[in-house]
Ligand code: SF4
């Protein structure tokens with residue numbers, strides 16, 4: 001059972017929801033920090049991380065002495081990562097998605113592949129919680145392979161909570177694309193609503209069942225609630241705007257530690273997400 005926690009933009013409380021949900025239960029749960037460009041779930045968890053492996057991609061390398069500048073590789077590349085010059089093909093690593101297309105397209109054997117480490121995985125355990133963190137190396141742009149590897153490490157677990165990268169681009173899609181349920185976290189403000197709409201569009205395109213969690217409920221306006229009512233989107237929970245929670249958060253103390261009421265609140269959000277999965281399976 002995979003539940004992804006996502007949001008149309010950063011800073012809405014996505015990690016707060018993911019971490020507190022994971023800490024609210026008394027049975028085995030695996031939390032994956034898939035926000036690989038800025039993983040910060042560990043700051044709120046009572047455990048020590050140990051590196052468990054590297055994540056590499058196979059990047060293409062052109063042997064110019066064999067290259068005839070035929071252009072077949074550039075034609076095969078869907079990411080415009082290859083330019084053809086009179087001196088041979090030139091690859092732009094920052095655009096390359098390591099798909100292997102050019103390697104297969106080159107009939108001259110002018111392209112080989114080499115491994116390049118782009119990120120790392122770490123892991124820790126405390127009680128019933130297993131935590132897996134993916135981290136993209138500084139200067140690297142290709143987050144999805146690190147996200148996929150982090151998720152793969154969690155595959156055996158019966159309940160997986162995925163803290164997705166913010167936004168609606170490829171990294172978010174890699175994190176939520178195969179989730180059984182997606183919790184979209186938003187703040188009840190016009191900006192929050194705007195980003196929520198984009199996130200809703202994305203999860204609908206991916207055909208993922210989803211619900212909304214309103215964070216810092218009490219600030220802003222009724223726009224998010226009105227939108228959800230119009231669109232028939234369930235609000236599976238709301239976390240009040242609470243100064244004590246914010247103060248403890250800034251010191252790395254999650255809300256569930258603060259009060260049993262918060263533990264009950266996040267447990268209920270998780271229960272509703274699981275209910276959303278069951279109702280999908282009943283269809
Ligand atoms: S397909 Fe091979 S030979 Fe043709 S341009 Fe690309 S690298 Fe060179």
Ligand code: SF4
Nearest residue numbers: 077096097099100102
């Ligand atoms: S590996 Fe894929 S993305 Fe990278 S240059 Fe080759 S075809 Fe383009």
